[in-house]
Structure formats: C-alpha cells, structure tokens
Amino acid sequence: MGKKSSAGNLELRHLRYFLAIADEMNFGQAAEKLDIAQPGLSQQIKMLEHILGVTLFDRSRRRLRMTLAGEMFESEARQIMAHVDRAVEGTQRAGRGEVGRLAIGYVGSAAYTGMLTSLVGDFRVSYPKVDLAISELPMLTQLEAIAHGSLDIGFIRPPVPLPEGVASVLVMSENIALALPAAHRQAGKDVVSLGDVSDEVFIIPEHPPQVSFHSHTLEACGRAGFEPRLGPQGRDFMTISSMVSVGLGVALVPQSVSCVQLPNVVYRPIAYPESKVELSVAYRRGDASMAVKNFIALARKIARSA
Incomplete structure (x- = not known):
C-alpha cells in the first residue's frame, strides 16, 4: 500500500462510500445505508485504497478502526463532498432562476402607477437571492439596451416600435x-x-x-x-x-x-x-435566463389579476 498512485481514477462515489463507512464504522451497516451489497462495498474501498496507495481502515481487530491516513482523508473528503453539494445546489438554483442578476430599466412614470414597486417587490419576495440593478432610463434607450443584452427588463409606455428580438407584455392601462x-x-x-x-x-x-x-x-x-x-x-x-x-x-x-x-x-x-395609456414590460424574446422568464411569468400573473 506504500506505492504512490495517481488520483486520476478517483470518483465521487468512492468518497461517498468511504464517508458512509466512516460514519457507521461498520461495512454491513454502511452497505445497508448505501443500499448496495456489502461485498461490492468492500471491493470499492479496496479499489480506493489502491488508487490512493494507502490503507484507510484497520481491519485486523474485531472493531473497525480508521488509520491515520484514513482520518486525514476523511477531513478532506468531507470538504470535497460539501463543496460538490454546494455546487450542485447553486447550479440547480441558477437553473430555476433563484440566483443571478437582473438589470431592470423603467420610465419615470412607471413608478407613479405603483406597478413597478408592486412587480419588483413581489419578485424580490419570491427570488430574494437574485440581485436587482434598477435604473430610470429613457424608453428608447431601454429598448436598445435590451436588444443588445445590456438590460434584461424594461418598463415602457407603448406605442413604440420594438427592436428585432424584443417582445413586450401589457401589465396595466390607465x-x-x-x-x-x-x-x-x-x-x-x-x-x-x-x-x-x-x-x-x-x-x-x-x-x-x-x-x-x-x-x-x-x-x-x-x-x-x-x-x-x-x-x-x-x-x-x-x-x-x-x-x-x-x-x-x-x-x-x-x-x-x-x-x-x-x-x-x-x-x-x-x-x-x-x-387610455398602457404600461408594458419589455424583454428579449427567447431569453435563456430563468430569472428573466420568472419575472415575465410574474408580470403576466399580476396583469391577469389586475
């Protein structure tokens, strides 16, 4: 086991199996927890020890014990798995539009209607981890910025010609x-x-x-x-x-x-x-951002209720 080996074949499943045994200090109970056969688990741990070139568990006694190398590896393995869990959770939240950044522009009169504060406020309640950058901008400047990708959402007053690739949803009239x-x-x-x-x-x-x-x-x-x-x-x-x-x-x-x-x-x-005059929300048609999609979905919902 003293042979130095490459970690190139190390997989996350090896870490998960190792930590299950570290938690239970019993191969049978760990196998049951992992819902796999004990012989298969033992084989995977032997493979992990071969990859690392060390012995992780002292099997010479009646009660399973972890070696010094195993104790050091446990600490690092838990950090790795915690980091992986955070990465997976963060990626999934980004995919659902729960994190990220949204750049929102508005014409000044949108603030007087209460719709701007209502819609943005409801969005913040539903997606508190999304950073919002909100700025008052001339309407034509907003539309140009949305078309070019430097602005995600714009509150506008139709009628106005929309650039190619930009769509809008009516949220209120007055x-x-x-x-x-x-x-x-x-x-x-x-x-x-x-x-x-x-x-x-x-x-x-x-x-x-x-x-x-x-x-x-x-x-x-x-x-x-x-x-x-x-x-x-x-x-x-x-x-x-x-x-x-x-x-x-x-x-x-x-x-x-x-x-x-x-x-x-x-x-x-x-x-x-x-x-009558309308207030609409403009956005890039087919925008891949889930945060944008969530905002537009909320705008449609509020418009229907209004």
Missing part, C-alpha cells in the same frame, strides 16, 4: 389626464373636454411622432376634432408638469402622474374623448 396651469380658465372644472383647450399649446415628451405620448397627444386631439399646436418638449413628465406650472402650455399625461403634486398645476380627467 386613463390619460390633462395637466393645466392652476390659473387656467378650465382648471376649476371637474372634467375637461379636449375641444375646450384646442387653442392651447401642447407640451409633449421628447419622442418621435409615432411614440408614446407624442402619439397619444396627436391621436386624442385628432379624435376631438383638431390638430394640436405642439410646443416645447420635456425629458419626463415631471419636467413637463413643471413647464405647465409656469404657463408654457398644457399637456396630456398618465392619470397616475397626478399623485405627485407640483405648485400651480392641476390634473383633470378628459370628458371627451376618453383615452
């Missing part, structure tokens, strides 16, 4: 409201018709005509029978509301924006035509 200066002649009404502000300048987000609230403004005013005079553009709805507050115009905004009160601004429901 009414569109009219933001007016507090001193405006229509501000005292409970409900305002768009036709009553057809002579006003409309402030819109920094979007192309076919995108989000630029599109919503043109469409809603068109259905009210007029073409809006478009004025300054704002980076987000807080900027737009600030522009309204200083009298630069009026603006169509998501109803949820009214939860953040700014001085000299009022938000009024639209009497005619009533309009």
Whole structure:
C-alpha cells in the first residue's frame, strides 16, 4: 500500500462510500445505508485504497478502526463532498432562476402607477437571492439596451416600435389626464373636454411622432376634432408638469402622474374623448435566463389579476 498512485481514477462515489463507512464504522451497516451489497462495498474501498496507495481502515481487530491516513482523508473528503453539494445546489438554483442578476430599466412614470414597486417587490419576495440593478432610463434607450443584452427588463409606455428580438407584455392601462396651469380658465372644472383647450399649446415628451405620448397627444386631439399646436418638449413628465406650472402650455399625461403634486398645476380627467395609456414590460424574446422568464411569468400573473 506504500506505492504512490495517481488520483486520476478517483470518483465521487468512492468518497461517498468511504464517508458512509466512516460514519457507521461498520461495512454491513454502511452497505445497508448505501443500499448496495456489502461485498461490492468492500471491493470499492479496496479499489480506493489502491488508487490512493494507502490503507484507510484497520481491519485486523474485531472493531473497525480508521488509520491515520484514513482520518486525514476523511477531513478532506468531507470538504470535497460539501463543496460538490454546494455546487450542485447553486447550479440547480441558477437553473430555476433563484440566483443571478437582473438589470431592470423603467420610465419615470412607471413608478407613479405603483406597478413597478408592486412587480419588483413581489419578485424580490419570491427570488430574494437574485440581485436587482434598477435604473430610470429613457424608453428608447431601454429598448436598445435590451436588444443588445445590456438590460434584461424594461418598463415602457407603448406605442413604440420594438427592436428585432424584443417582445413586450401589457401589465396595466390607465386613463390619460390633462395637466393645466392652476390659473387656467378650465382648471376649476371637474372634467375637461379636449375641444375646450384646442387653442392651447401642447407640451409633449421628447419622442418621435409615432411614440408614446407624442402619439397619444396627436391621436386624442385628432379624435376631438383638431390638430394640436405642439410646443416645447420635456425629458419626463415631471419636467413637463413643471413647464405647465409656469404657463408654457398644457399637456396630456398618465392619470397616475397626478399623485405627485407640483405648485400651480392641476390634473383633470378628459370628458371627451376618453383615452387610455398602457404600461408594458419589455424583454428579449427567447431569453435563456430563468430569472428573466420568472419575472415575465410574474408580470403576466399580476396583469391577469389586475
């Protein structure tokens, strides 16, 4: 047994058999625990000793004892098996999407709806080991980042052209409201018709005509029978509301924006035509990440319940 041997033929089953005997200090009980025949277990341990070139168990006495080499090997074998168990568990958890990292972007108005905090909060409860990186980003920047793989999830306001390979799921819709200066002649009404502000300048987000609230403004005013005079553009709805507050115009905004009160601004429901705006979650179509799949599955579930 003093011959130095290679560990090239050492297998995890050898360690598992050895540790079972180390626990029981009895070949028969260990074999029963492993659900294998005792002669087969004895043969495997002899093979392990041959591979290692040492004697692991002193079989010369009535009671089985471990040699010094066996004691040293036991300590290392337990560490190896514990490491293997952690690796297997970690791999399986990653495969289920329970660990990893998720990069999430959102437009500012998504936070006002409560859907962002609700969805992300529920995801954190279900998958607490997934690290979340959350940042406010312009909608078109989000979509480009998702397409290129630097962002996993995006909260967006349709309509917006989706890049190739990017899909979205609708999570909620809400009414569109009219933001007016507090001193405006229509501000005292409970409900305002768009036709009553057809002579006003409309402030819109920094979007192309076919995108989000630029599109919503043109469409809603068109259905009210007029073409809006478009004025300054704002980076987000807080900027737009600030522009309204200083009298630069009026603006169509998501109803949820009214939860953040700014001085000299009022938000009024639209009497005619009533309009809706959507909030969607964008993601890469066919993304292999289970964390992404779990997030989208949760988004669909919340959308159905809403």
